[in-house]
Amino acid sequence: MPWSFASPYVPPQHHVNNIPNFSDDPVVHPAPAVARPRGASAARRSSRQHHRLPVEDTQNADNVNVNINFDAYESVPVEVSGSNVPAPVSGFDEADLDEGVKRNIERCKYVKPTPVQRHAIPIACAGRDLMACAQTGSGKTAAFCFPIISGILKGRSASSSMHRSAPIAYPTALILTPTRELSCQIRDEANKFAHQTGVKVVVAYGGAPINHQLRVLERGVDILVATPGRLVDIIERERVSLTKIKYLALDEADRMLDMGFEHQIRKIVDQMHMPPPGIRQTLLFSATFPNDIQKLASDFLSNYIFLSVGRVGSSTELIVQKIELVQDADKRDHLVNHLQRQKLHGANPKHALTLVFVETKRGADSLEHWLSRNGFPAIAIHGDKVQMERERALRSFKSGVTPILVATDVASRGLDIPHVAHVINFDLPRDIDDYVHRIGRTGRAGKSGLATAFFSDKNSPIAKGLLGLLQEANQEIPSWLNQYAEYSPSGGGRRRGPHYSIGSYGGRDYRNATEPEVQKCNYYSTIGNADSSVECYTDTTSYVDTSHDIEDSNIDSSFNSLNISSARSFNNHPDVNSDFYEVGRVEEDGPRGYASVVATGWD
Ligand SMILES: Nc1ncnc2c1ncn2[C@@H]1O[C@H](COP(=O)(O)OP(=O)(O)OP(=O)(O)O)[C@@H](O)[C@H]1O
Numbered sequence: 001m002p003w004s005f006a007s008p009y010v011p012p013q014h015h016v017n018n019i020p021n022f023s024d025d026p027v028v029h030p031a032p033a034v035a036r037p038r039g040a041s042a043a044r045r046s047s048r049q050h051h052r053l054p055v056e057d058t059q060n061a062d063n064v065n066v067n068i069n070f071d072a073y074e075s076v077p078v079e080v081s082g083s084n085v086p087a088p089v090s091g092f093d094e095a096d097l098d099e100g101v102k103r104n105i106e107r108c109k110y111v112k113p114t115p116v117q118r119h120a121i122p123i124a125c126a127g128r129d130l131m132a133c134a135q136t137g138s139g140k141t142a143a144f145c146f147p148i149i150s151g152i153l154k155g156r157s158a159s160s161s162m163h164r165s166a167p168i169a170y171p172t173a174l175i176l177t178p179t180r181e182l183s184c185q186i187r188d189e190a191n192k193f194a195h196q197t198g199v200k201v202v203v204a205y206g207g208a209p210i211n212h213q214l215r216v217l218e219r220g221v222d223i224l225v226a227t228p229g230r231l232v233d234i235i236e237r238e239r240v241s242l243t244k245i246k247y248l249a250l251d252e253a254d255r256m257l258d259m260g261f262e263h264q265i266r267k268i269v270d271q272m273h274m275p276p277p278g279i280r281q282t283l284l285f286s287a288t289f290p291n292d293i294q295k296l297a298s299d300f301l302s303n304y305i306f307l308s309v310g311r312v313g314s315s316t317e318l319i320v321q322k323i324e325l326v327q328d329a330d331k332r333d334h335l336v337n338h339l340q341r342q343k344l345h346g347a348n349p350k351h352a353l354t355l356v357f358v359e360t361k362r363g364a365d366s367l368e369h370w371l372s373r374n375g376f377p378a379i380a381i382h383g384d385k386v387q388m389e390r391e392r393a394l395r396s397f398k399s400g401v402t403p404i405l406v407a408t409d410v411a412s413r414g415l416d417i418p419h420v421a422h423v424i425n426f427d428l429p430r431d432i433d434d435y436v437h438r439i440g441r442t443g444r445a446g447k448s449g450l451a452t453a454f455f456s457d458k459n460s461p462i463a464k465g466l467l468g469l470l471q472e473a474n475q476e477i478p479s480w481l482n483q484y485a486e487y488s489p490s491g492g493g494r495r496r497g498p499h500y501s502i503g504s505y506g507g508r509d510y511r512n513a514t515e516p517e518v519q520k521c522n523y524y525s526t527i528g529n530a531d532s533s534v535e536c537y538t539d540t541t542s543y544v545d546t547s548h549d550i551e552d553s554n555i556d557s558s559f560n561s562l563n564i565s566s567a568r569s570f571n572n573h574p575d576v577n578s579d580f581y582e583v584g585r586v587e588e589d590g591p592r593g594y595a596s597v598v599a600t601g602w603d
Pocket residue numbers: 109110111112113114117134135136137138139140141142286287413414415416440441444445
């Protein structure tokens with residue numbers, strides 16, 4: 001269906017008036033239910049000066065993604081730690097890459113390496129294990145593909161370059177990814193970089209007929225790109241052996257080691273005859289790397305180098321982020337206003353695709369139908385669609401035939417779709433890292449992009465994380481978000497990291513964290529403030545406070561003070577019995593980070 005804004009749908013006028021124009025001053029939104037007078041810290045935050053990168057004007061959706069500005073990455077901080085770190089290169093010609101790979105880099109018109117490539121390529125070419133964290137859209141795929149392809153070519157003798165048909169395939173490299181679409185994308189990228197070198201790239205993923213994939217594997221494979229489930233299946237059928245793996249790469253490594261995949265990854269890496277760390281080379285890449293996942297990941301690595309480009313878990317300043325307060329019942333009207341405004345600004349659908357994230361598969365289908373009925377060509381992608389439908393949806397979106405894609409998190413990581421001008425978080429995710437990946441579908445490869453989020457009362461758990469992220473990326477912060485953040489529970493919208501997160505957004509190698517870490521805080525209280533107490537434990541000490549009113553109490557211990565300043569929000573919090581609640585921030589010269597508290601004994 002051709003793109004048309006001839007929508008029969010007319011949003012109610014009061015919504016139109018409430019909607020901030022991209023170029024307007026921030027709109028004053030009603031205060032959230034839990035609003036309190038703004039504290040000094042909120043005032044400090046909102047008076048902050050904003051320094052932006054000189055990206056092009058994104059206010060006109062048609063201008064978005066026009067001028068490539070790769071230099072925008074130049075000023076980002078880089079942290080490298082580990083022993084004997086190889087020096088970075090300033091050009092691809094300086095890198096110790098095979099000539100065939102260099103020719104393909106030229107063919108792809110990659111003129112100079114991105115920062116993550118400058119550092120990661122020499123490290124990987126030197127045979128070192130690497131845990132690398134760099135912003136979305138900053139070229140991580142090439143950073144691990146170039147050294148792998150080059151290593152295969154260099155290690156290849158004339159006889160081994162022949163691919164013979166065999167019932168068991170012995171790949172030299174294994175690249176694991178969390179989604180089928182990402183596997184296919186990496187296969188395509190790797191094929192471009194391996195063009196005319198004889199290096200064979202094969203993909204295996206679930207949801208597609210296995211027999212076809214097995215037949216392709218039989219014809220030989222150097223690099224196998226796979227999703228974990230299908231790989232385990234193929235190994236158990238004894239059609240692939242991992243005994244000759246020299247290179248293991250995990251893309252979206254934090255996701256791969258998260259609860260959903262960790263078990264399978266451990267099985268593949270530890271129990272399926274893959275050479276151990278130190279014999280194989282292991283490369284882990286993501287845009288987010290929580291401390292606890294870093295710790296987990298270190299099991300897979302040997303004497304590794306940690307590289308962080310930009311800040312771990314931060315988003316690029318190339319993406320203009322807008323957070324709008326919209327209650328659930330108003331979201332559809334609000335969305336339509338955005339889409340209509342894009343039309344008014346002359347957006348060309350082929351060059352201004354809109355990606356709308358929702359929470360559930362059902363929600364995705366329902367929004368797709370509603371948008372289509374109202375004259376906005378939309379298509380949905382989620383995990384309940386069969387693979388062919390998923391692929392069709394992606395193709396239709398990429399080509400601009402259906403310029404609105406309604407997606408669940410299945411499309412949040414890694415997908416590199418040109419011309420995504422606008423990412424709309426119709427429903428915000430629960431985890432701030434998922435938000436980072438979602439908005440990273442725009443503002444890629446030095447282009448600018450726009451990300452709008454609809455924030456409703458139920459999103460208050462993520463408010464703190466969102467606030468930190470906006471500050472990191474020098475974005476405008478609506479004043480009402482400060483209020484939500486002050487009273488928001490938990491560790492700022494991070495589902496992981498047992499009870500703390502050091503340096504919150506700092507790109508830190510967890511091995512360098514020498515300060516005492518807050519490991520656990522328990523908050524005990526009967527109803528109200530009477531008989532409250534807090535116990536906090538760090539790796540070096542523990543202490544207990546039995547003050548009656550935890551609000552604003554300062555606990556001095558032998559190592560530093562923990563300022564319990566936000567515990568009062570428990571009294572108001574509707575979900576007080578669930579999970580962890582943040583109680584304090586370790587201040588000034590103490591160990592930095594957030595502590596969380598278990599609320600127990602609450603009536
Ligand atoms: N050196 C380069 N010069 C020009 N373009 C590049 C270069 N490196 C990568 N790109 C392009 O940048 C885009 C983003 O790269 P890529 O998909 O590898 O990002 P990423 O860091 O893996 O992102 P994500 O975190 O979302 O997975 C791709 O279209 C890629 O072709």
